[in-house]
Amino acid sequence: MPIMIRKESGRMEEFKPEKLREAVLRSGASEELASEILEDVNEKLYNGISTREIFRIVHQLLDREGPSLASRYDLKGAIMRLGPEGFAFETYIGEVLRDYGYRTKLRQFIRGRCVEHEIDVIAEDLNGKKSIIECKYHNAKGIHTGLKVVLYTYTRFLDLIEGFKDGRCEKFDEVWLVTNTRFSSRAIQYAGCKGVKLLGWRYPPENTLERRIESKGLYPVTILRSVDTRSRNRFFDANLILAKDLIRNDFDDLLEKTHLEKDKLREIVTEARDFYN
Amino acid sequence: MPIMIRKESGRMEEFKPEKLREAVLRSGASEELASEILEDVNEKLYNGISTREIFRIVHQLLDREGPSLASRYDLKGAIMRLGPEGFAFETYIGEVLRDYGYRTKLRQFIRGRCVEHEIDVIAEDLNGKKSIIECKYHNAKGIHTGLKVVLYTYTRFLDLIEGFKDGRCEKFDEVWLVTNTRFSSRAIQYAGCKGVKLLGWRYPPENTLERRIESKGLYPVTILRSVDTRSRNRFFDANLILAKDLIRNDFDDLLEKTHLEKDKLREIVTEARDFYN
Structure with a gap:
């Protein structure tokens, strides 16, 4: 009997280990780690488990191995944190396309x-x-x-x-x-x-x-856990929407553009550096 | 200085007595009653009053003169009570068009x-x-x-x-x-x-x-105050969406179609008769 899982939409779907493995690998986890995680998840599965619960389990396991893995695994959540309005998403898509060589307005x-x-x-x-x-x-x-x-x-x-x-x-x-x-x-x-x-x-x-x-590391700043709502808004106001921007720019320039406290900005930039290492 | 009123959307707009007079007349009020109501409202106006508050005042004044006037004045509310989903509104529009000679699916x-x-x-x-x-x-x-x-x-x-x-x-x-x-x-x-x-x-x-x-009296059943959520759903299930249907149909037929309690249905049908008189 296949295990059935409950999706966010409320619909039930068969649990497909391969789909989960792919998602874990996309976060940057090794094949070995992915296999370990799948075994762990398998032990905790039950009929009717929600995708949210599975996500939580995997996120926790990845976090133990490396916070960057866990953050990357939550790309969807990072994009959700661009909202609630669609404004920042438009800007973000513009930035992604610029990185792919488009001129954008x-x-x-x-x-x-x-x-x-x-x-x-x-x-x-x-x-x-x-x-x-x-x-x-x-x-x-x-x-x-x-x-x-x-x-x-x-x-x-x-x-x-x-x-x-x-x-x-x-x-x-x-x-x-x-x-x-x-x-x-x-x-x-x-x-x-x-x-x-x-x-x-x-x-x-x-x-x-x-x-x-993922292939070009064009994550939004909201992928970083140290970015709270307040600092996120400062970054958006300064037109800094990619996590990459935080390591491409000079620290003092960032400080001037965002008017964040030095310690807070340092915490964020340090996380960004770790994230891209 | 014109009085400014606050609309549902939050926008401010100049109070236009003529617009209010038209709305009151559309409910079936006489010219005389409309003038009286406008005078009453005028005394209660203040800068920044909401359209909702003006509506409440007028509704109360009409209600004193005749409940049917007040109900008709609240056509917008009656249509809102068709929701929250758009399903009943579609059916309602179909019925309105049928009354105008269209064949509908x-x-x-x-x-x-x-x-x-x-x-x-x-x-x-x-x-x-x-x-x-x-x-x-x-x-x-x-x-x-x-x-x-x-x-x-x-x-x-x-x-x-x-x-x-x-x-x-x-x-x-x-x-x-x-x-x-x-x-x-x-x-x-x-x-x-x-x-x-x-x-x-x-x-x-x-x-x-x-x-x-209004010109053909094609009000939805939700224009009647005695129609509560439960009886409304019974009417919808029985494909009775126009208030007119409640007086066009035989009482026993209505009873059989809706499975409502006799007393409740009689109350509603009585209100419907008064409404159309």
Whole structure:
């Protein structure tokens, strides 16, 4: 009999050890540690256990081996801590794309044929191809980004294409929808049909949002445990959204930009250095 | 100095006696009563008074003159009590349209070119013209139906037009968006540009949703004060959503359909008769 687990959405699902192993490995754990953790989890499993409880167990085990492992394992939580509003998520996605070589502009008002649209991110690649990017941020787990969001994202793009024909705006070549959750199957189906690029949790399978973040270490500052709400807001106000920024910048510059207490900032920068070591 | 009032959305607005007079008259009050009420309200006004407080004062004054007046004055509240989910609102809009001569179908799954859509209401007029109707229900006051909703409503329509070309679904001629709130100005602008028909609170100005309801007495059962949550659910389960249905149907039939206690049902039906007298 397979063990059934309860997801955040309330739905039951069969426990798949391989999925858990992958998640543990993505945090940077060795194959050996991952196997140990899976054994430990196996002993504590019971029918109807929640994904939240499994997460807690694994997080604790990783934390014992190394706090950075545990932090990386909680990338989803770190992104949730960007909220509750979607503002910082847009900025964060802009930063991730810049690191991938795009030139980006945030929150631009662009006139289409029918109305003016607020575009979360405009991204231009090295060949001059321009994309509009809708960022959909959910501040609770267990929610999917559904069909309606892809529908309105696509119509915005259509209105800008027509706006370009009318001479109202520049030319845009592509439209993306980026989210911190999974997509519903109908959302994926419609996007595939119309050529809307999707980027989100576990999607697209070969190059998910979390892989793009992890492979280049583009974690948000909220991945660091010493970053509390107050210091997080100071970082956001200073336009420092990537944990990397805290080690790329000079300490005195950070101090001046954030107006944080020296000791607090030192604690955070020290954690950031450990995190990237 | 004009008196400023605080709306549900938190925004301040100048108090306009004429708007209040119209609302009072719509409840069925005489010109004379409306003038009296306006005088009374005038005495109680102060800068920063909330629309909720003004509503409470007027409601109380109307109630003294006749409970039916007070109930009709609270049409917005009656529609709110259809919630919290949008399900009953869809059914209600279907009933309103039927009374206006449309043939309606609720919650149909229709295949478009890219995906299958759940269409809240399909309405066919006497000439055989078919419309798809998206119902957007908000269960709190002070919210506008914004651009995104019109955008996805229109894209659904486009996908069904393409679906018809592919031979996947029947032909639809029009698309409507119906809501229990106001529309944002950008929503109105986009809808006008693309021919999406809008019907909602105070819109379109010459034939608003509330006027369509009031002019034919198509109030929901929740307009009656004796209808509590329990009896409301019984009515909904029995597909009785219009207050009119309670006087159009035979008492024993109602009893059988709703399984309500005789006394409770008699109280409600009596209120309904008074309401329509």
